[in-house]
Amino acid sequence: MADDRSGAPSDDDLxxxxxxxxxxxxxxxxxxxAESIHRLAVRLTNDRALAEEIVQETFLALWNRAERFxxxxxxxxxxxxxxxxxxxxxxxRAAARRPRPVTASLGPAEGDPVERLIDSTELGDGTDPxxxxxxxxxxxxxxxxxxxxxxAMPDPERRVILLxxxxxxxxxxxxxxxxxxxxxxxxxTRRALQRLRAALVGLGFxxxxxxASAEAGAVGPADPGAASTSEVxxx
Amino acid sequence: MTHExxxxxxxxxxxxxxxxxxxxxxxxxxxxxxxxxxxxxxSCRAEHDALRRLAVVLRTxxxxxxxxxxxxxxxxxxxxxxxxxxxxxxxxxxxxxxxAAGAAPALPARSSSGRRPGLVRAVGLAAAILLAxxxxxxxxxxxxDGDLRREALVVGTLERLAATSLAVAGAPDARTVALAAxxxxxxxxxxxxxxxxxxxxxxxxxxxxxxxREYRCWVEIGGARTAVGRMVFAASLAYWAGPAEVLxxxxxxxxxxxxxxxxGTTEPGEPxxxxxx
Numbered sequence: 360m361a362d363d364r365s366g367a368p369s370d371d372d373l374x375x376x377x378x379x380x381x382x383x384x385x386x387x388x389x390x391x392x393a394e395s396i397h398r399l400a401v402r403l404t405n406d407r408a409l410a411e412e413i414v415q416e417t418f419l420a421l422w423n424r425a426e427r428f429x430x431x432x433x434x435x436x437x438x439x440x441x442x443x444x445x446x447x448x449x450x451x452r453a454a455a456r457r458p459r460p461v462t463a464s465l466g467p468a469e470g471d472p473v474e475r476l477i478d479s480t481e482l483g484d485g486t487d488p489x490x491x492x493x494x495x496x497x498x499x500x501x502x503x504x505x506x507x508x509x510x511a512m513p514d515p516e517r518r519v520i521l522l523x524x525x526x527x528x529x530x531x532x533x534x535x536x537x538x539x540x541x542x543x544x545x546x547x548t549r550r551a552l553q554r555l556r557a558a559l560v561g562l563g564f565x566x567x568x569x570x571a572s573a574e575a576g577a578v579g580p581a582d583p584g585a586a587s588t589s590e591v592x593x594x
Numbered sequence: 595m596t597h598e599x600x601x602x603x604x605x606x607x608x609x610x611x612x613x614x615x616x617x618x619x620x621x622x623x624x625x626x627x628x629x630x631x632x633x634x635x636x637s638c639r640a641e642h643d644a645l646r647r648l649a650v651v652l653r654t655x656x657x658x659x660x661x662x663x664x665x666x667x668x669x670x671x672x673x674x675x676x677x678x679x680x681x682x683x684x685x686x687x688x689x690x691x692x693x694a695a696g697a698a699p700a701l702p703a704r705s706s707s708g709r710r711p712g713l714v715r716a717v718g719l720a721a722a723i724l725l726a727x728x729x730x731x732x733x734x735x736x737x738x739d740g741d742l743r744r745e746a747l748v749v750g751t752l753e754r755l756a757a758t759s760l761a762v763a764g765a766p767d768a769r770t771v772a773l774a775a776x777x778x779x780x781x782x783x784x785x786x787x788x789x790x791x792x793x794x795x796x797x798x799x800x801x802x803x804x805x806x807r808e809y810r811c812w813v814e815i816g817g818a819r820t821a822v823g824r825m826v827f828a829a830s831l832a833y834w835a836g837p838a839e840v841l842x843x844x845x846x847x848x849x850x851x852x853x854x855x856x857x858g859t860t861e862p863g864e865p866x867x868x869x870x871x
Contacts (some may be wrong), residue, residue, distance in 0.1 A: 380679030385672060389665055397660040407657070414660065415668045416798070419781070422676040449779065453801055498655075505655055523609040524656040530610060549605045556648055 370435040378425035385422055392436060393418070394502075396443045403447045407525065413450065417443045501559075508558035516551035519544055595631040600638045603628050608649040614642075675783050675798060677772055758835040759794050762787045771850050773797065773867040782832075782867050784850045786813075786841060793822060793838040797852060797867055800825075800832045807854055812862040813840045814849035819862035825852060847871060 368376075368384075370391070376384035396417050400410035420442050421428075428438055509517055522528045522536065530548060534541040603624060607613030617625045632639050762768055765787035773782035773795075782797030795811040803809055809825035811834050820840040825832040832852075841847065849870045853863035 378679075382669065382673065386665070386669055389668060393660055393665065393668070394658075397664070398658040401658050407661075411661065411664055411667075414664060415671050418668050419672050419676055419798075422672045422679075423781070501651070502655055502659075505652070506659070509659075520609070520652075521656065524652050525659070525661075527611045530606065545606055548609045549602065552605050552609055552645075552648075555652060559648070559651075 371430045374421075374425050374428050374430075374435060377422060385418065388421065388435070389418055392439050395436065396439055399440055399443055400447055403444070404451060409447075409450055413443050413446045416446045420446075504558055505555065508555050512551060512554055516547045516554070519547045520551035520555070523548060595627045597635070597638060600628055600631045600635070601641060604638070604642055604645050608645040608652075614646050614649070671798075674796070675772075675781055755794070755833060755835050758792055759785065762790055762792045762794055765790045769871065771869045771871050773850065773852065773869040775799070775867050780867055782852065782869075784869065786838070786847070786850075788841050788846075791837055791839060791841045792835070793841065794835040795822075795825065795833060795850075795852065797825070797832045800827075800852070800866065802827055803854060806857050808857045809852050809866070810855050810859075810862065811852045812850070812865075813838060813847050814851070815840065815843050815845050815847050817848070819849075819851070821860045821862050 368387070370388065373381075373384040373388050377388065393414055397410055397414050400413040401407060404410055404413070417439055421439065428435060432438075509520070512520070518537065519530075519533055522533045523530070528536065530544045531541060533539075533548075534544045537544070603617065607617050610616070616622075617628060619625065632642060762785050767789050768785065768787045771784040771786075773784060775781065780797060780799030782795065785794040785796075786792070793811075793813070797809075800809060809832060810821050811823055811825060812819045812821045814820075822838045822840065823834045823836060825834050849868065851862070851865035851868040853865050855861060855863035
């Protein structure tokens with residue numbers, strides 16, 4: 360059955376195509392659901408590297424077990440989120456027993472990560488009950504606006520702004536990472552910030568109640584402002 | 595301090611970790627100058643408040659967006675580690691069967707390379723190794739107090755793993771075999787070629803081995819298993835690649851696997867992942 364609004368194939372159609380071996384169908388499903396899965400994984404683990412592993416494993420599970428998806432039992436989004444949740448639980452339990460040798464943490468985790476996972480109240484469809492459906496629509500609009508603004512941004516500006524906000528790097532660290540002069544990094548950072556701000560102002564999230572409202576509804580890290588041989592292996 | 599100078603400091607603080615907190619501390623000359631300017635400039639105070647709110651929104655929303663290359667890495671991983679599907683060896687349906695006639699548009703047809711299916715998967719495996727190990731290296735590179743020795747090790751293994759994978763993938767008899775675990779929590783894939791006598795083993799989902807134990811990969815021929823090498827962990831992958839003389843046997847391999855064994859033993863042990871050609 361096609362999506363009534365866009366004429367695009369429905370998730371159910373695409374899952375059947377995946378079961379028949381279509382990697383293109385899998386790619387479309389990735390485009391539809393990966394961001395939501397990634398967001399859930401980041402919130403559960405507070406670790407972008409771990410979240411990426413969970414996204415990869417979730418779509419690997421979709422490919423391997425597409426026949427098991429039963430649309431009458433719930434939406435694909437719910438099914439994928441359940442898989443991601445279980446993978447996150449596995450990883451967090453394993454991480455509780457051993458240190459991670461390589462990590463790109465978003466900031467200090469608070470409390471027992473497994474408890475955080477169990478206590479997570481986000482609904483299967485991605486709606487956060489703490490914010491409600493109207494708030495979720497506003498946040499979705501905010502995300503769409505920022506994605507579009509990022510896509511439209513010159514690549515150098517996009518790189519610095521993502522390193523700043525996704526990886527929490529300082530401008531000096533970005534300059535070292537990219538091999539650019541510090542002054543260049545600062546100029547591009549300011550331009551990028553101004554573009555994002557302009558995009559948000561244009562949709563009513565400008566300097567004032569809009570952004571204040573978005574801040575109140577933002578969910579994520581507990582303290583978003585925090586700093587924040589011829590062979591491989593051995594015989 | 596001018597309005598423009600104040601705005602520059604505020605915008606840069608908005609993109610710095612704890613930028614506004616450091617400005618508020620006032621322990622640098624420019625921070626003290628800014629504090630003085632803000633005290634007498636309502637418009638710049640408004641900018642300060644707006645930028646501070648903007649920074650919170652951006653840090654929250656952007657931190658949850660997936661990396662640009664995650665799509666490519668995910669699809670390559672699925673191509674390499676996913677189960678065999680008809681598309682690998684049989685014509686792929688070009689369209690999704692619509693429930694109602696004309697309701698669903700055609701899916702974009704997969705490009706037809708005309709290459710041998712096994713080679714397609716083998717190259718996919720090599721690509722996944724490159725992407726996955728490369729991503730692991732990049733994560734390591736981003737660790738502020740990163741272990742340089744580990745990074746050098748990962749770079750070296752990446753070079754050898756990539757070279758071996760591409761060499762095997764290019765062999766005319768290159769084949770892949772899926773590895774599966776009884777509980778489904780781990781999976782892997784073997785890439786091998788009898789002509790090159792080389793083997794690449796890659797697995798995901800394995801727990802790092804407890805002290806005193808290690809994962810070893812093995813090849814089974816005619817019911818006899820021969821241990822080949824010890825699996826190495828990097829990022830989320832466990833892998834091994836190199837020559838496997840057992841592949842020179844005139845008889846074809848009947849099975850492959852990975853076992854958790856006592857460190858140093860050459861016995862294959864009970865498999866945690868296993869697959870058959």
